[in-house]
Amino acid sequence: MVRSGIAACALLLAVSNGAKAETPAERGNYLVNTIMACGNCHTPRDGEGKLIADRALSGGLSFTTPAFDATAPNITPDAETGIGSWSDAEIRRALVEGMRPDHGHLSGAALAAIMPANFYKALLPDDLDAVIAYLRTVKAVRNQVPDPVYKVPVRRDPYPDAEAGFNKSMFADPVRRGAYLVTIGHCMECHSAWSRGVSDFKTGLGHGGRVFPLREGSPDGTANSTAANITSHPTAGIGAWTDAEIVRAVTQGIARDGRALKPPMAYGYYAALKGSDLADIVAYLRTVPPLQ
């Protein structure tokens, strides 16, 4: 009796393991550390520009722009210098509305537009909860970043797909599922036409040309990188690339001609994307209207 009970249990376990659903924290780990690449901004780097893994998400890049000076804050669960004392609702609001909690340090202030809340507002409720569940599991690190300075009121450029929103029933279509991933990955924030601090998502979607100043002393010793045209244009864009070439660029940072892509293209994070997610991202990119 006892024996067969154990055997039955073991069988049940085996069956449930096989079909085991991801927990919210596992899903959040996947989103944060692949497509959403939060650490690309929020994780500190060593002198050679390499991410410091054991201080993940404890505060990272500083941005100096005409509109603001801001440093990506500590988003580990440290109660004093991180977001450990924030409620789930407060973290949710920071992510999708770009607003800080109405208490404590910098109470009620809007986050600088560099924090991609205009893209994250597209997150499906389950994915938003998953990101928060994962952030709760990250190692708490004590690190206070400098306060931001806002020079003009915060303005976020609305991203059409995020404004329209997504729901799971759309994901039967790989193109819409890819559009969702490209939205929450804020790919088009870097890759769209950009001038004087304003993104043109309507007529310049995927056009490229935005210039990113690289840190002084960056490994390849150059001062800037320029986001590429990733529209379906056959010569100016990636329309003539094979699927495999696009996947290689996104996950390994190797351009079609073999050149190594520079930061801030986050291929180190995208390297761990699932094949099905990559396939859908490519399917969507194929539909981005050609621009020269």
Ligand code: HEC
């Ligand atoms: C492009 C860079 C960038 C990316 C990517 C990014 N953030 Fe941020 N984030 C920032 C900056 C910069 C600030 C601070 C803005 C300010 O001080 O006004 C910020 C602020 C925040 C805050 C508010 C923290 C505080 O103490 O005020 C939270 C929470 C946050 N980010 C979470 C995330 C999460 C989670 C992700 C990934 C899903 C993410 N961010 C991706 C740049 C980024």
Ligand code: HEC
């Ligand atoms: C933080 C800004 C940023 C984000 C986010 C970003 N990219 Fe990039 N990407 C770049 C830059 C800059 C380059 C060019 C680097 C270079 O030429 O050395 C680039 C290059 C590329 C290339 C190579 C194109 C070519 O012609 O060489 C592809 C493809 C690409 N990105 C796709 C994506 C996709 C898909 C996403 C979202 C999953 C994404 N990028 C997110 C900045 C970004």
